[in-house]
Amino acid sequence: MSSDLANNDFKELVRSRTDLVALVGESVALTPSRGGAEFKCLCPFHDDHTPSLVVYPDRQSFRCWACSTGGDCFTWVQEFDKVEFREALETLAKRAGLEMPTYAGRRQENAVAKTDVLDVLAWAENEFHQCLLNSQMAAPAREYLKERGFTAETIAKFKLGFAPNDGQWLIARGRGKFPHEPMETARLIKKSDEGNGYYQFFRNRVLFPIRNDKGRCVSFGGRVLPQFAQPGVGKYINGLESDVYSKSNLLFAFDAAREGIRKTGTAVIVEGYTDALISHQFDVTNVVGVCGTALTQAHVDRLKRFAPRIVLMFDGDEAGQNAAEKALANYLSENIDLRVLVLPDDQDPDEFLFAHGAEEFRRQIHNAAEAWDFKLQTEVNRHGLESIDARHRVLTSMLELLAKVPKLRGSVKEDVILNRLASRTLLSEQVVRQRLAEARSSRPEGSKGALPNHNVAAAGTPHRGPETTARTMSAPSEGLGHKSHRVDSAPANRSLCFLDRSLSKGDLMECELLEIIFTDPATLDEIRREIGDEDFYNEQTRAVLQVCFDLLDHDETPTFDRIIAVIEDAALKRLIVWIDEQARKKEISAKLKDNLTVFNGASAPSYLAQTLEPIRFRRAEQQHQRNTGRLAQQPDARAGLNSNAKALLEQATAFHQKRAAKATLP
Numbered sequence: 001m002s003s004d005l006a007n008n009d010f011k012e013l014v015r016s017r018t019d020l021v022a023l024v025g026e027s028v029a030l031t032p033s034r035g036g037a038e039f040k041c042l043c044p045f046h047d048d049h050t051p052s053l054v055v056y057p058d059r060q061s062f063r064c065w066a067c068s069t070g071g072d073c074f075t076w077v078q079e080f081d082k083v084e085f086r087e088a089l090e091t092l093a094k095r096a097g098l099e100m101p102t103y104a105g106r107r108q109e110n111a112v113a114k115t116d117v118l119d120v121l122a123w124a125e126n127e128f129h130q131c132l133l134n135s136q137m138a139a140p141a142r143e144y145l146k147e148r149g150f151t152a153e154t155i156a157k158f159k160l161g162f163a164p165n166d167g168q169w170l171i172a173r174g175r176g177k178f179p180h181e182p183m184e185t186a187r188l189i190k191k192s193d194e195g196n197g198y199y200q201f202f203r204n205r206v207l208f209p210i211r212n213d214k215g216r217c218v219s220f221g222g223r224v225l226p227q228f229a230q231p232g233v234g235k236y237i238n239g240l241e242s243d244v245y246s247k248s249n250l251l252f253a254f255d256a257a258r259e260g261i262r263k264t265g266t267a268v269i270v271e272g273y274t275d276a277l278i279s280h281q282f283d284v285t286n287v288v289g290v291c292g293t294a295l296t297q298a299h300v301d302r303l304k305r306f307a308p309r310i311v312l313m314f315d316g317d318e319a320g321q322n323a324a325e326k327a328l329a330n331y332l333s334e335n336i337d338l339r340v341l342v343l344p345d346d347q348d349p350d351e352f353l354f355a356h357g358a359e360e361f362r363r364q365i366h367n368a369a370e371a372w373d374f375k376l377q378t379e380v381n382r383h384g385l386e387s388i389d390a391r392h393r394v395l396t397s398m399l400e401l402l403a404k405v406p407k408l409r410g411s412v413k414e415d416v417i418l419n420r421l422a423s424r425t426l427l428s429e430q431v432v433r434q435r436l437a438e439a440r441s442s443r444p445e446g447s448k449g450a451l452p453n454h455n456v457a458a459a460g461t462p463h464r465g466p467e468t469t470a471r472t473m474s475a476p477s478e479g480l481g482h483k484s485h486r487v488d489s490a491p492a493n494r495s496l497c498f499l500d501r502s503l504s505k506g507d508l509m510e511c512e513l514l515e516i517i518f519t520d521p522a523t524l525d526e527i528r529r530e531i532g533d534e535d536f537y538n539e540q541t542r543a544v545l546q547v548c549f550d551l552l553d554h555d556e557t558p559t560f561d562r563i564i565a566v567i568e569d570a571a572l573k574r575l576i577v578w579i580d581e582q583a584r585k586k587e588i589s590a591k592l593k594d595n596l597t598v599f600n601g602a603s604a605p606s607y608l609a610q611t612l613e614p615i616r617f618r619r620a621e622q623q624h625q626r627n628t629g630r631l632a633q634q635p636d637a638r639a640g641l642n643s644n645a646k647a648l649l650e651q652a653t654a655f656h657q658k659r660a661a662k663a664t665l666p
């Protein structure tokens, strides 16, 4: 996430003291419209002749429907003064008569707090660990870990813990030892909404301590016990970022894995805490986990210093496939040997280890496919290579990916890739090169760089240079027209949002669901029972959905205000303001009110069910495609179908029935 969920106090104070209408009115002439529900003005960000920019007082947001610049009060100052976020914050603080916390003062404060925070975390880690080992309350947790195959040695080595289902447990134990402040800064406790009390953040969860490079506990990952799992509540909850913990930097178990990574020259990245720890238990010690976030540039940079080879071990489901694809686009131009491994039969690393042992696991890691070949094989499985048409489809999706990595242009690596692509698709290298040139030129000017990764692009929000000239861009139209929305000449440096290119049908599906969430945050519980963030394929809409889920995990209602407050990335801000505006134009609140339907055993708005359905269908469709690909790969048909292939066939049949049913709908 581009900003820390909780480190927002000063920013929020400034926002609450700023009225966007007054702020905008200081620079341009505003005219009330719709009885004062909106204000309009000539947009200062493009050559505007009709008032195109709208300010929404109720949302404290603005958006230009012609050039799609939009956001909140901070965005306004950033865009208008052409400054970065920090300066905009200063400007608005001054305007509101608030004193900026000084940098020197803050640093000193933090220096004191940091050691306190680490001390309190070390103490809490020990309390949770002792609780797991000895307390009657932790009996189900001990049982669970035993079932998952954790040995007492692993539990002790990684100091796993248990947080009892009592919001006051840790606070009571810390009384007289620690004041509330460092415990709160460590994100161990939280102020309750009602009043002045505090409660414990992790409750009724098995805890996996997350450590920094020096082996000190900085946060926890918490897993709910299966018998207490509830729909709509995340199985895992990740600690909030704090002064001592940044998700995009830290890798789980890195302190224990560093030596193994160096020795083997290979870093293996898995998704789960359990997968990482069980690997270590089997003495495969070069394995680290990502802590509930995507792989970031900071992770890659860190690992690169210890090993030339990085193996991404992903689940075989689409979340894994998407993650692999994203990593490939982001790191293709890096000087690393990037590999992707999906274990046979879609087994999780820990399942695989218990079934086949460490030797076989190491062999799999050793033979992991190069990331590029993995993607190519995925596309071949998806489309086949039988017809010219299929081969061109494979080629197109590979080249689209390649076109996203401008750094590769003209490199030796590119030559090798194109050569292999040509021989695999049985097309001439000349054709392949020609098509790559086309793919490159069809990408909008501004998006030739990689899209901003919200995990990486943190504080430094790109902004337009002073040379900005008028741009012509058709606004994303109302409704769902599949028009092309190309930026003809976006200034370099501007943070890009996918509104700058044409929206695919999938993008629109995801935006429509976000419209519902922005209109009625209470629907998010229902939504989360049906889909996860991995069901959103667009990186930016997914980032927004993740923010909503994060807020929910931290007992906050994901209202539009909170969402825009948490997001700092300018492109994401533009996106959510646009979605919010769409929601109002389409009168989503009215649509949610009429026509209830029985959905998932409860009564829910039909509109919600209708919007969720295509996303669920897409997931089923993807699963089907992958199964078909795998069936085609089944090695020996003469030996008869093995049980796995049979299961795949059954799933395929079920999908065909589902698709047929869909086709016959009115």
Ligand SMILES: [Zn+2]
Residues within 6 Å of the ligand: 043, 044, 045, 046, 048, 052, 053, 064, 065, 066, 067, 068, 069
């Ligand atoms: Zn404009």
